[in-house]
Amino acid sequence: MSWLHIMILIPFLFAIIVPFIYRVFAPRIHTGWFVLSVPSVIFLYLLMYIPIISTGETILISVPWIPSYGINYTTYIDGLSLVFGLVITGIGALVVLYSIYYMSKLKESLHNFYVYLLLFMGAMLGLVFSDNILVLYVFWELTSISSFLLIAYWYQRERSRYGAQKSMNITIFGGLAMLAGFIMLSMMTETYSIREMINQTDSIYEHSLFLPAMILLLLGAFTKSAQFPFSIWLPDAMEAPTPISAYLHSATMVKAGIYLVARMTPIFGGTPEWFWLVTSAGLITLLYGSLTAVKQTDLKALLAYSTISQLGLIMSLLGMGSASLYYGTGDEASMYAAAVLAAIFHLINHSTFKGSLFMVVGIIDHETGTRDIRRLGGLMHLMPISFTLAIIGGFSMAGLPPFNGFLSKEMFFTAVLNASDMSIFSMESLGVIIPVIAWAASVFTFIYCMILIFKTFTGKYKPKKLEKAAHEAPVGMLVPPVILSSLVIIIFFFPNVLSQYILKPAMGAVLPAYSQPGEIEIKISAWHGWNTELFMTLGVVGAGTFLYLYLKKWIGIYSIYPYSMTFNNFYNQGLGKIEDMSLTLTKSYMTGFIRDYFVYVFTFLIIIIGGSMLFLDGAAFDAGNNAPVSIYEGVLIISMITAALTVLFSKSRLTAIVAVGALGYLVSLFFVIFRAPDLALTQLVVETVTTALFLLCFYHLPEIRREAVRVKFRMTNLVISLGVGAIVAILALSANGTRLFEPIAYYYENSYELAGARNIVNAILVDFRGIDTMLEIFVLGIASLGVYTLVKLRISGRDRSERTK
Amino acid sequence: MKEPNDIILHAVIKVAVVIIFTFSINLFFSGHHNPGGGFIGGLGFSAALTLLFLAFDIETVRQNIPVDFKVLTAIGVLIAVFTGVGGIVFGAPFLTQAFNYFDIPVFGKTELATAVLFDIGVAMAVIGTSMSIILSIGDDH
Amino acid sequence: MSLLVGLFFAIGTYLILTKSLLRIILGTSIISHGVHLLILTMGGLKTGGPPLLGLQDLPFTDALPQALILTAIVINFATTALFLVLSYRAYKVLGTDDTDQMRGNHDE
Known part of the structure; x- marks a missing residue:
């Protein structure tokens, strides 16, 4: 166990003690203060790795988990996982701080909340730091589960339960697909380690399972990252408390899919299939998300769709960047590598501005009681700090200077323009579309950012439509978004510091050719002359402003598209049908x-035993081991058959019981013949006692009725029982005829020396297999207690029904 | 249970029960070397007891044999477990049985094995179980 | 011998498949006889000496199946008793011994 492992386990361990903390300090001190230490400590710890990682080194620490299957809990730190780790813990700390003020310590069940939150945090850390794909999968599903629990945190609400179930269905479905993909990958490479897979890229590409594995993996990534058409779960997930939406559903969990795609790029990247699937999924999602966001009236839903759209943007950047692997090294390769850099850059930027936007929306919700844009307005003067934060976040998202979103948006435009010039992957004919989609989506992004800012904060204040009188939030609630917003601005002015220490190592993890520092020079700068990218941004602003001003005129277009054709509807209908x-x-x-x-049990018995005997040639008859049948035995057998048949056809219960008893005695006689005196004795006594029992019981039970049943019923019974009988007879015969090895009983022959007993059977029972016998008398004891309870102690409910009878 | 007021039955059973008791105890102790053992001895014993219950009233017998058979079961299981634990105490695996020969004045050279202790536990458990089952059912009306 | 075991199983199965609780218990008890004989058969029916050392110098029959059967018999006794009492109580509470009428709540 290294410190890193311990760091990953800390959230889980802390989750265990949270309920106790809650119990002790419950209403006095908010549980969140204790929880806050966890992400803060891990964040500081991870910061220590930045100097090491930025020199291009990676760290690999392995602890065996299930060594017999080659499953090791291997943590691996490189630039990519470090970026994610920092985002998870950094945003996590801020979100916990925010939640202290958002979640009331008097009304909410905070222990549940923080247990789920810590569970998620640990799972997410484990996800990004594990090198073993199976461990990664376990953590992946854990994030889905904790997300489910957090969405359904207010489980009294029907919408929460619906949203939680939906996200669970979709992400777990994706996770299972991903597992299948992982298994295919490990079949191809015979390893579970991502490191080792990357070294075998060539053989993977030629394998016939390459394409299925890739599609399955992408299914997992797309469902998690809410890519079109799996995006439908994210808006419904907004039923979670706002800190959760800010944390899971914009900053971290939905980025797990991005992480997976980035992690797998060295394995699958550089192929046309990967390029097209990832890029087109990303672009479609980008456009769909921004188009849909414009029509939302709920602030959180708007943010949800904007998250979908931004995730699409990052995804498409990763897709375009994967082309770099096709070229290996050189000018063109580094041109596309810039797209990967932009993806990671935007990922960080998105976490900052979207996190702060979510927190602002949470503040609005918290202080006014509504998130409906139609009821909000004129909050600018009442909540000036929130307004400023919203402007910073919103403008950054829209891609305006001087905020970090501008930088990554420009880089995105560079990437799409480069991609449209691409001469590989049959891009010559289709390449033009990419910049057009990107530009159109940016226009709509601009529009919804404006809606978010100005519809809420400007216009007329409508106090009558609000549940509470609006006022500024408490300071503690403002601190986290202020930190994030200041990051938004700081990153704009000093992007290259970030790039040097964090982004480039991360890019090196995605594109192994650039894993050493200094091999690529990419400068992020706010101003790079009057080039196409800048004109595109200007066009976005112009067209966006124009469309925003005339929003009322064309917003009606959205209602043309019928609800019955949406994926949401398909999902609901499909779920109901299933x-x-x-x-x-x-x-x-x-x-x-x-x-x-x-009937099922016996039918399957016949099918399975019969089938296996048929196919494995188990049925072998060898009469050689059989002893000749003597007259005594013949007589015994005949009388046993008679007794058994008597049971079958007897009309009175007494006859049946006596016949069964007779059968038992005959069996004990058989034991005598086959030289088993112990058995014979035991059988004899047991049969006596059992028969007495039967008689006692049947004193109370009713007479066997003539069963007036249909012939078909009887025929089924007859066929099945004859089948069972035949199968068992064959089994017995072949068991008799087959001798695979010497009977182990000969080992017991020295029982006298070992156990001081001349009776081997008894020696086996009490000595050699003593535990069996001991457990057997346990069974006896349990049975007698069961009988006693059944007869003597009556559950009051049963007694009542007995009386009513 | 109805009381079968039958003198012949009573007379026969009084004798028979003693014989069965003796026989089952014999079976029990011979189990180590000859057919017999805890199960059989215990079952024989309980068969005899059943006979008593059949012949006489449950209440009568219960007054004469004031034993709670559920407790007997528990004691039997405990004895069995403790002989097993005894093995551990002497540093051997669970349920290791030991035996040795002792010269006991009356019986002469006698073999004493912990397996017999274990078997006593088994027998007690068997008696307890079967009797408590039968009594529970028989009691219930 | 094996055929006898098969017959036991067939009859036991048929009884279990009927609707009366009584017959079901009888069926299980017959099947358990079948199982005992089956185990004995598997151990080989060499009619050698009983597995008692020092009795005579004959080859022994396989002692292991016998020990298994001995355990099986006793456990069978306990389970049969439990089953009996269970059905007895069920009959007393529900007033029927027909398994078709013994269904639980209908809206499971």
Whole structure:
């Protein structure tokens, strides 16, 4: 265990003690103050790695977990995981601080909240730092589960439950697909380590499973990162408390898909399939998200769609950047490598400005009681600090200077322009579309940012429509967004520091050719002359402003598209259908009749044993081991058959019982013949006691009725029982005829020396296999207690029903 | 349970029960070397007891044999477990049985094995179980 | 011998598949006889000496199946008793011994 492992485990360990802290300090001190230490400590710890990682080094520490399957808990730090680790813990600390003021310590069940939150944090850290794909998968699903729990935090609300279920369905579906992809990958490479897979890229590419594995992995990534058409879960996830939306559903969890794509780029990248799938998914999502965001009236839904759109942007950048691997090194390669850099840069930027925007929306929700744009307005003078924060975040998202969003947006435009000039992957004909989509999506991004800022904060203040009188938030609630907003501005002015220490190592992790520092010079600068990118931004601002001013005129277009055609509707309908179908299916075989279940059991018995004997040639008859049948045995067998048949056809219960008893005695006689005196004795006594028991019980039970049943019923029974009988007979015969090895009983022959007993059977029972016997008398004791309880102690409910009968 | 007021039955059973008791105890101790053992001995014992219950009233027998058979089961299981634990105490695996020969004045050279202790536990558990089952059912009306 | 085991199983199965609780218990008890014989058969039916050392110098029959069966018999006894009492209580509470009428709540 290294410190790094411990750091990843800390959130889990702390999650265990949170309930106790809550119990002790509950209403006096907000639990969040204790929790705050966890992400802060880990954040500071991870900061120590920046100098090491920025020199191009990586750290690999392995701890065996399930060594027999080659599953090791290997933590791996490189630029990429470090970026994610810093974002997770940094934003995490701010979100916890924010939640201290957002979540009331009197009304909310904070222990649940922070346990889930810490669970998520630990899972997310484990996800980004693990090198073993199976460990990664475990953490991946843990994030889905904790997200489910957090969305359903206010489980009393129906929308929360719906949203939680939806996100769970979609992300777990994706996670399972990803697992299949992982398994295919490990089949191709015979390793579970991502490091080692990257070294085998060539053989992977030629493998026939390459494409399926890639598609399955991307399914996982796309569902997690809410890429079109799997994006439908994210808006519904907004039912979670706002700190959670800020944390999970904009800054971290949805970026897990981005992380996976970035992590897998060295393995799959440089191929046309990867390039097209990732880029087009990203671009479509970008356009779809920004278009849909414009029509939202709920602030959080608007932010949700904007997150979808921004995630699409990052995804498409990663897709375009993967082209760099095609070229390997050289000018063109570094041109596309810039796209990867832009992706990571935008990822950080997005976490900062979107985090602060979410917190501002949370403040608005918290202080006014609503998030509906139609009811808000004129908050500028009432909440000046929130207004400033919203402007910083919103303008950054829209891509305006002097905020970091401008830089990454410019880099995005550079990347799409480069991509449209690309001469590989049949880009000559289709390349033109990419800048057009990117530009159009940016226009709509601009529009919804303006809606977010100006519809809420300017215009007329409508106090009558609000539940509370609006006022500025408490200081503690403002601190986290202020920190994030100042980061937004700081990054704008000093992007190259960030680039040097954090972005380039991360890029090196995605594109191994650039893993050493100094191999590539990419300067991020705010001003690079009057070039196409700048004109595109100007065009975005112009067209955006124009469309925003005339929003009322064309917003009606959205209502043309019918709801029944949306993916949301498909999802709801599909889910309903599946539930109905599975209910019908289950009801069709879970009839509640015990006989039906017995029929299943016996049928499967016949099929499985018979089938395996048939296919594995298990049925072998060898009469050589059989002893000749003597007259005594013949007589015994005949009388046993008679007794058994008597049970079958007897009309009175007494006959049946006596016949079964007779059968037992005959069996004990058989034991005598086969030289088993112990058995014979035991069987004899047991049979006596059992028969007495039967008689006692049947004194109370009713007479066997003539069963007036249909012939078909009887025929089924007959066929099944004959089948079982035949199968068992064959089994017995072949077991008799097959001798795979010497009977181990010969080892017991020295029982006298070992156990001082001449009776081998008894020696086996009490000495050699003593534990068996001990547990057997345990069973006996339990059975007698069960009988006693059943007879003597009556549950009051049962007693009542007995009386009513 | 109805009381079968039958003198012949009573007379026969009084004798028979003693014989069965003796036989089952014999079975129990011979189990180490000859057919028999804890299970059989215990079952035989409980068969005899059942016979008593059948012949006489449950209440009558219960007054004469004031044993709670559930407790007997528990004691039996405990004995079995403790002989096992005894093995651990002497540094051997759980349930290791030991035996040795002792010269006991009346019986002469006798073998004493912890396996017999274990078997006593088994027998007690068996008796307890079967009797408590039968009594529970028989009691219930 | 093996055929006998098969017959036991067939009859036991048929009884279990009927609707009456009584017959089901009888069926299980017959099947358990079948199982005992099956184990004994698997151990080989060489009619050698009983597995008692020092009795005579014959080859022994396989002692291991016997020990297994001995355990099986006793456990079978306990479970049969439990099953009996269970059905007895079920009959007393529900007033029927027909498994078809013993269904739980209908809206599971």
